[in-house]
Amino acid sequence: MAGKGDAARAVVTGGAGAIGSLLVGSLLRSGAEVTVVDNLSSGRLENLGELRHHPRFRFVEADLLRPEMIRPSFEGATEVWHLAANPDIRRGTEDPRLDLEQGTLATFHVLEAMRAHGVKRIRFSSSSVVYGFPEKFPTPEDYGPLLPQSQYAAGKLGSEALISAFAHSYGMQGILYRFANIIGPGMTHGVLYDFFMKLKRDPRRLEVLGDGRQAKGYLLADDCVEGMRFVADRMTAPVDAFNLGPVDRIPVSEIAKKVVEAHGGTARIEYTGGERGWVGDVPQQLLATEKVRALGWSPRHTSAEAVDRAIRYLADEFGP
Amino acid sequence: MAGKGDAARAVVTGGAGAIGSLLVGSLLRSGAEVTVVDNLSSGRLENLGELRHHPRFRFVEADLLRPEMIRPSFEGATEVWHLAANPDIRRGTEDPRLDLEQGTLATFHVLEAMRAHGVKRIRFSSSSVVYGFPEKFPTPEDYGPLLPQSQYAAGKLGSEALISAFAHSYGMQGILYRFANIIGPGMTHGVLYDFFMKLKRDPRRLEVLGDGRQAKGYLLADDCVEGMRFVADRMTAPVDAFNLGPVDRIPVSEIAKKVVEAHGGTARIEYTGGERGWVGDVPQQLLATEKVRALGWSPRHTSAEAVDRAIRYLADEFGP
Numbered sequence: 240m241a242g243k244g245d246a247a248r249a250v251v252t253g254g255a256g257a258i259g260s261l262l263v264g265s266l267l268r269s270g271a272e273v274t275v276v277d278n279l280s281s282g283r284l285e286n287l288g289e290l291r292h293h294p295r296f297r298f299v300e301a302d303l304l305r306p307e308m309i310r311p312s313f314e315g316a317t318e319v320w321h322l323a324a325n326p327d328i329r330r331g332t333e334d335p336r337l338d339l340e341q342g343t344l345a346t347f348h349v350l351e352a353m354r355a356h357g358v359k360r361i362r363f364s365s366s367s368v369v370y371g372f373p374e375k376f377p378t379p380e381d382y383g384p385l386l387p388q389s390q391y392a393a394g395k396l397g398s399e400a401l402i403s404a405f406a407h408s409y410g411m412q413g414i415l416y417r418f419a420n421i422i423g424p425g426m427t428h429g430v431l432y433d434f435f436m437k438l439k440r441d442p443r444r445l446e447v448l449g450d451g452r453q454a455k456g457y458l459l460a461d462d463c464v465e466g467m468r469f470v471a472d473r474m475t476a477p478v479d480a481f482n483l484g485p486v487d488r489i490p491v492s493e494i495a496k497k498v499v500e501a502h503g504g505t506a507r508i509e510y511t512g513g514e515r516g517w518v519g520d521v522p523q524q525l526l527a528t529e530k531v532r533a534l535g536w537s538p539r540h541t542s543a544e545a546v547d548r549a550i551r552y553l554a555d556e557f558g559p
Numbered sequence: 560m561a562g563k564g565d566a567a568r569a570v571v572t573g574g575a576g577a578i579g580s581l582l583v584g585s586l587l588r589s590g591a592e593v594t595v596v597d598n599l600s601s602g603r604l605e606n607l608g609e610l611r612h613h614p615r616f617r618f619v620e621a622d623l624l625r626p627e628m629i630r631p632s633f634e635g636a637t638e639v640w641h642l643a644a645n646p647d648i649r650r651g652t653e654d655p656r657l658d659l660e661q662g663t664l665a666t667f668h669v670l671e672a673m674r675a676h677g678v679k680r681i682r683f684s685s686s687s688v689v690y691g692f693p694e695k696f697p698t699p700e701d702y703g704p705l706l707p708q709s710q711y712a713a714g715k716l717g718s719e720a721l722i723s724a725f726a727h728s729y730g731m732q733g734i735l736y737r738f739a740n741i742i743g744p745g746m747t748h749g750v751l752y753d754f755f756m757k758l759k760r761d762p763r764r765l766e767v768l769g770d771g772r773q774a775k776g777y778l779l780a781d782d783c784v785e786g787m788r789f790v791a792d793r794m795t796a797p798v799d800a801f802n803l804g805p806v807d808r809i810p811v812s813e814i815a816k817k818v819v820e821a822h823g824g825t826a827r828i829e830y831t832g833g834e835r836g837w838v839g840d841v842p843q844q845l846l847a848t849e850k851v852r853a854l855g856w857s858p859r860h861t862s863a864e865a866v867d868r869a870i871r872y873l874a875d876e877f878g879p
Contacts, residue, residue, distance in 0.1 A: 332728050335667075335670075335671070335724070335725070335728075339663075339664075339667055339721075343659075343663060343717055344659075347655075347659055350655075351655070371723065371727075380703070380704050381702075381703040381704055382701075382703050383700070383701040383702050383703035383704075383705065384700050384701055384703075384735075384799075384800045385703065385705060385719075385720070385723075386723040386727075386798050386799075386800075387720050387723045387724045387727075388723070388724065388727040388728075389724055389727070389728065390721075390724050390728065392720070392724060393717075393720035393721045393723065393724035394720075396716065396717070396719075396720035397663055397713075397716070397717035397720050397721070399705075399716075400705070400707050400712070400713035400714075400716035400717050400720075401659075401710075401713045401717070403691065403705075403706040403707045403708070403713065404655070404707045404708065404709055404710050404712060404713035404839075405655070407691075407706075407707075407708040407709070407838075407839070408652050408655075408708075408709065408710065408838055408839055415704075478706050479704075479706075480704045480706075518727075518728055519724075519727070519728055
């Protein structure tokens with residue numbers, strides 16, 4: 240198994256992102272060599288901090304849409320963690336080519352680079368959005384039909400499909416992690432980040448898209464990385480999907496209150512109304528986590544605890 | 560609803576193929592205007608026969624990978640039947656770019672052409688292969704997780720994902736038909752066609768890939784077209800998936816016997832052995848059909864009847 244015995248040689252796409260940079264730290268601490276491939280379109284070098292100077296760390300600034308540029312980075316690798324993606328679901332609705340390219344096509348080029356160099360293991364950051372707007376909560380991995388509501392979600396499902404096909408056709412192993420909302424340091428999008436940005440522009444009021452009753456599961460990025468590695472050390476199937484999320488969910492209205500409180504408690508919360516915040520949003524999300532629990536892993540925090548911690552990170556990043 | 564009241568103006572991609580040409584005939588008989596967009600890579604003009612001279616028929620030879628060439632054909636359309644695809648699953652394993660392009664990317668360009676011209680309805684020929692190698696038979700539409708075994712299957716699932724995202728994001732309506740094995744006149748691939756080709760080359764022996772126990776459902780293309788139109792006239796959801804297949808399945812060994820019999824009964828049947836015929840094959844397939852039955856439609860033939868009829872078509876096409 241990778242990471243046991245011989246040291247792993249890992250490629251992390253999107254390794255300069257909020258989740259990727261934490262994964263890079265975790266892999267380096269386990270003795271792995273790590274090559275980050277990132278085009279810095281949303282990732283930031285400062286997320287990696289001191290890790291950049293680690294002797295087993297290498298950074299390649301390259302776009303996954305340019306196969307000839309990325310291919311050499313996969314030579315000699317023993318595992319690939321494919322996390323690169325467009326992080327902004329709403330932008331994908333304005334320009335559907337974005338998620339086709341940064342989602343499905345980027346994954347295809349990663350898989351072809353792996354095939355060219357005989358790299359067999361791929362671990363992919365998929366998402367709960369592949370379930371569309373499910374009729375069943377908590378939503379298990381065997382839920383169907385999968386009817387995505389956004390271009391971002393279509394890119395995730397298209398990527399899952401390619402990984403499964405490559406695993407079966409060419410003897411690879413693929414892990415499809417279906418994430419809840421992941422929060423933590425270094426975020427550049429998502430509801431918490433949006434709220435802090437809005438209060439920075441106008442500290443007197445906080446506009447909340449929708450009626451505030453949208454409720455989702457939030458997982459700290461640290462917990463997420465731990466769960467990913469736990470599953471990767473144990474899974475034996477050619478390809479399988481695992482939900483990674485907390486046991487509970489929390490409504491947007493509660494998050495808004497927490498953010499306002501952290502911000503001095505004076506801002507007025509205003510709801511735009513409606514069931515959904517925006518086109519492509521999945522207003523309700525709660526993942527069944529029995530499958531990963533059966534392997535032996537549970538997240539350390541509830542959604543509310545995760546949000547509290549993430550708010551502290553953001554308060555630091557946004558400054559006083 | 561399309562096809563009732565005002566005449567439909569339909570675009571049929573892959574309309575020169577074995578299924579597409581039958582659909583074109585059906586639509587023309589209902590009074591629709593029909594534009595076929597086909598690059599003739601596997602479709603053949605002779606499949607369309609006399610339909611080509613119909614006053615409401617138009618043929619556009621164009622490749623779906625060239626968006627600027629296909630876009631004008633969608634102007635004024637009221638519905639799109641997207642059937643174009645690489646029909647050869649095995650070729651996709653040799654060159655994974657084939658199904659990425661002819662599957663997922665072609666679907667993307669069709670959807671973008673529709674969006675450009677405000678065309679709202681898309682009906683897509685998906686496939687039972689999206690279920691991968693399911694653990695449940697008959698396999699219902701809500702089966703999961705969807706873990707495709709071939710690049711062809713990944714292209715179908717990637718296309719389904721895009722259609723769902725466009726339907727939800729831009730107010731379109733998408734129907735995902737998940738076909739059993741479709742057989743009939745004008746076939747250029749598939750087990751029956753392969754058997755006839757093999758006997759043409761060597762009438763003394765018929766090599767069968769696998770152990771002959773692979774068993775699937777076979778649906779006549781005429782029945783398939785009828786089912787597609789039946790569902791299209793009734794479905795109201797923004798997007799949904801429907802299995803289209805027979806109630807039973809038939810083993811490859813039985814098909815081999817039927818073909819040999821139709822061929823004079825003297826050829827020796829030889830099995831190569833193994834559970835699967837080839838990499839990417841799904842050796843067992845039986846679709847649950849309760850969902851389309853609940854709408855009021857059932858196929859007219861069993862798998863065995865469909866195979867018998869298709870053998871007669873092929874015997875005619877291959878000649879004495």
